[in-house]
Amino acid sequence: MPRKVTLADVSRAAEVGVATVSRALGDHPDVSEATRQRVRAVARSLGYRPSATARALRTGEYRAISVIVPDAGWGWWEPVVRAAFKAAAEVGYYLMAHPVAGTKGGAAAIVEALANVPTDGVIVIGVPDQDGVREACDRIALPAIAIDDTSRTVRFPTISAQNREGARLAVEHLISLGRRSIALLRPNIGVETDNWGDGLFIDHRTLGYRDALDSAGIAFDESLIIDCTDPFNETRKHWRELEAELSTGVRIDAMFCAADTMAAAALRTLRAHGLKVPEDVSIVGFDDERAAILVDPQLTTIRQPYEEMGCYAVELLLRKIQGEHVDIRRYEFVTELVRRSSTDEPERLAKPEAQRNDPKPVGVQQA
Amino acid sequence: MPRKVTLADVSRAAEVGVATVSRALGDHPDVSEATRQRVRAVARSLGYRPSATARALRTGEYRAISVIVPDAGWGWWEPVVRAAFKAAAEVGYYLMAHPVAGTKGGAAAIVEALANVPTDGVIVIGVPDQDGVREACDRIALPAIAIDDTSRTVRFPTISAQNREGARLAVEHLISLGRRSIALLRPNIGVETDNWGDGLFIDHRTLGYRDALDSAGIAFDESLIIDCTDPFNETRKHWRELEAELSTGVRIDAMFCAADTMAAAALRTLRAHGLKVPEDVSIVGFDDERAAILVDPQLTTIRQPYEEMGCYAVELLLRKIQGEHVDIRRYEFVTELVRRSSTDEPERLAKPEAQRNDPKPVGVQQA
């Protein structure tokens, strides 16, 4: 391992002062073009790399930001992080990812540990306990942005998707297919799964479901709401609650599945009850997450613009770091319907099912 | 934002020298218990946080390591990173994740950029081009470990799973079920997908497939090997090559799917051809990746011990950082069979299929 080349080395080799080297390598105006060229050449030939540490110590900024990545929920945040990474890199910041990974104390504890990490700010993803994290951030004076739709109390600029409007899109699509008995499969947020906080997004998606029914003049039927226990455990084969519902003999012709990750088990349960998707039951999910394309049939779903959300988080965070004021409120992103096989038109398919309305065309986007 | 509290502040408040404060806060022996207590109390009350930067500048080590996370292949590396993060944290290191995320120049370029990042070493995951990365690491004198089974040339200590032995396990399991016409569904590594390098792991898994056939005295049938184009694109609904194969009228009663991520489309294709899994065709995958539990039926597969691999990578890297010698060779981890529904015993199922041998019991592990 060759010893590290420092500014002093370059300065000696180029026969100029260290200050000049620093200026030449940076974008300072007060250097003659000739010296700049020469210094740069020497620096390159010596294999000089600036020490980020020394620079950070001097300037007080690390040009690095952190993102705290949640423990549960199977990696929907991955595209968010990739996008954030890219956005940060574009403005010369690098991004560190800190998985929660079962850490005791959750995100707040991680922020606490960030005290020792050279970082200028943090993006917290999926944080139901914004109060705790906020306190930790204040204590170490660390700017923060949240990407989250679980917490009712917003103590950071918080980015999320329009859950209510998205859910409405989903259910309107089902209605446009002529479906009328539309079940809502929801995660049942119990005390044990506190990773999902107040379950705000579930409430909102439920409201969107009702919005769509109301607009179409379809009566809301409480019994069509199915809350599933242990909802984000993907090793589950079936949803007991859905099984119970189907066993009562209720007929459903569509299902809005409030999270894509629940779709795999839902499809298995339907199949086990002899129901075909999309012939007998049309399904729309929510998130446009990896699960949506792995299941069979592939899932029509509501896309959350994860990439945009990641980029915007970085943008807001950098503004905060630069001392600009950023409103503490929710920043919501528009969702869109992505059509796949789980809602192929019933009338085009073999099964001659009851079909009362003409499907009205809706403004959907092809996957 | 309160100005940052430094050692000097604490020293003043506690009425001792800075050196004493430093010693008291660290684990130095040469401090009286009384002063230590007092200093710590003062530090806490002032909200003192050490500056990682200053410390790094002084000591020359960051106590941070990086992991370069691949672009393709749908997040199988996630458990690796989580485990590595945890292992690093346990010894007081923190871990930064650097997604490749379409960066031009791939991992090598990322390593290059690491020159400006405060990190003591790097774990590169899934790097077919070890030569390029090696060169970059040398240039900036950065210790590195690879987790990878795609590259034939090993220029780092390289961690991987026992692909050949794992594949053998998979196929032996199929044979123990009485299956004899066992197709091998493989990724076709073309020039366009250079993320998968030499495709070493595919060769090894193929060898394991043949090992199992040989031991059982089953003739190898070239036509049962199916190479799929664009293999890691999960949006694909079907494998054209598998369709072609089935259309020729060849009868297969089992399939070894050389990567779990390919299973979803394979299942759809089989289903489209009227073949039931596991009644008509038993399937075993490889990786025990998220896809294995999302598909229907859930996939019997070969588990790669991702967590152990992540931990071990950290262990080796820290050794290298501490100047210890670590052999540049492959470090292989044992795999295991995880049984799920895709290989439920055919004879217990409805379909009365041809069945010649008693299934021999094998030492498998329940999921």
Add this chain to the structure above:
DNA sequence: TTGTAAGCGTTATCAG
């Protein structure tokens, strides 16, 4: 046991 002081590699502020 404690304090003083010398750096670590930069950048910024001065004079020249």
Add this chain to the structure above:
DNA sequence: CTGATAACGCTTACAA
């Protein structure tokens, strides 16, 4: 335009 030089906050000889 350029060169000394003083920080930045910490650890660690060395001295007391």
